[in-house]
Amino acid sequence: MKTHDLGELDPAFAGFILQDGQIVTPNGYAYPPGYLYSIPIRQQLIAELERERRTPRQLLL
Numbered sequence: 001m002k003t004h005d006l007g008e009l010d011p012a013f014a015g016f017i018l019q020d021g022q023i024v025t026p027n028g029y030a031y032p033p034g035y036l037y038s039i040p041i042r043q044q045l046i047a048e049l050e051r052e053r054r055t056p057r058q059l060l061l
Helices: 033-054
Strands: 017-019 022-024
Touching: none
Parallel strands: none
Antiparallel strands: 017 022
């Protein structure tokens, strides 16, 4: 079941729709609510991994 374009509620979401319990982007990618909730956690993980990568490490010989 498709709903109307979410752009009717907010122009920032023009082209997005709700379909079968997922939000579908204008280019066809579909995301369930659980994935959307995980985005901030994924961003935190990426930031931590980038910090670790920038931290100089001493090699043990």
